[in-house]
Amino acid sequence: MTATENLLTIKHLAKKLARARRIKHISALELTAHQLGYPHWNALTADYKKGWRPSSTQITALLDLVDAENPLRAKEPASAGWDAFSHVPGIALRASRSQSRSAADPFSVDPILGELDGHPFRLNVILDDVVMEGRGWQIVVPEAPSASPEIRVTDRRIKLNPVADQGFQDKAVRAAQIRAQQVRARISSDWPRRSTVADADGRTQHPLFGGIADRWFCLHCDQVSSGRQMAQNLWHCPACGSAPIDIHISKWW
Ligand SMILES: [Zn+2]
Structure with a gap:
């Protein structure tokens, strides 16, 4: 060198x-x-x-x-980014299913298997949303940074569902959010730079359609957002959560 x-x-x-x-x-x-x-x-x-x-x-x-x-783009993605989970008490990552990611779907992510306080879980990424689940419970952290985690009881017959315990729930949400952070790092790395950091005039570039502006319009709810807001929320409408495909440079409708 x-x-x-x-x-x-x-x-x-x-x-x-x-x-x-x-x-x-x-x-x-x-x-x-x-x-x-x-x-x-x-x-x-x-x-x-x-x-x-x-x-x-x-x-x-x-x-x-x-x-x-950016572990989802690491050379050895199988266990890259696992260190970040060590901050969650009671978590143990057991194995990542050793599927080789297919070249046809560069966005697929291997699930992480593990245990939290002794309860087995699976941590998946599905269409850039993080889905963490175990017996009787599921936690979803959507792609949009402004979205709140969704906590679901998926089987009411299970006695002593661990997700009913606030401490367990908090830790599970934390783990799912760490994975979501990694997904957002991958999205930001793949997008044009100007899509995630505004220029001096607050203008940003639409990651899918191109076009640079300091004001953006949501086709779904008519919300007007600044370029910085769009960058911060990874091009999801801060008001209604609509995906980047619904965000437009002009209100043509
Ligand atoms: Zn909207």
Whole structure:
């Protein structure tokens, strides 16, 4: 690896981080500098000019950071992103069904199997909604960040349904939300950059139809939203939850 390639590699990884986290590129550069032991990006580039180079271990650590941020696009997706679940007390991830993801459906995600407080569960991603379920219960975290988690009792005959316990329910919702965060990182990484971070004038680009504007219209409920609101809510209407396909640049109807 040549000297310039080194800095390009770091910048490239910072860019990936920025997309997955939906943050400004400079913030991602600062974060990357921190990871490499520098107080800020300028300190890193100053040292770089004096001959400092990242070690291969440091580059690997950066790669791991990017994979952890966007595990559904990681090179080894089977257990990427599992570390994030370690913050949920009582959770144990047992196995991910080792299906190889089909090239025909790049959005398919392997389910995660595990136990929460000893109760088996399955954590699935279905059309970008997260569905976590066990015997007698189901929790859905929709794709839109503004949407609330839905908690359902799916079998009333089960005595001592664990989801009836508030502590269990809170932890299960937390786990489902961690997965949802990972799904949103993948969506943000796949979309045009301008779809998830507004420009200085608050304008954003529609991820499906293109077009750049600072005001957007919901075909479903007539709600008018700002470019920033659309980016924040991943192009779902903040009022009615409609999908990006219902968001239009002009009120043509
Ligand atoms: Zn709407």
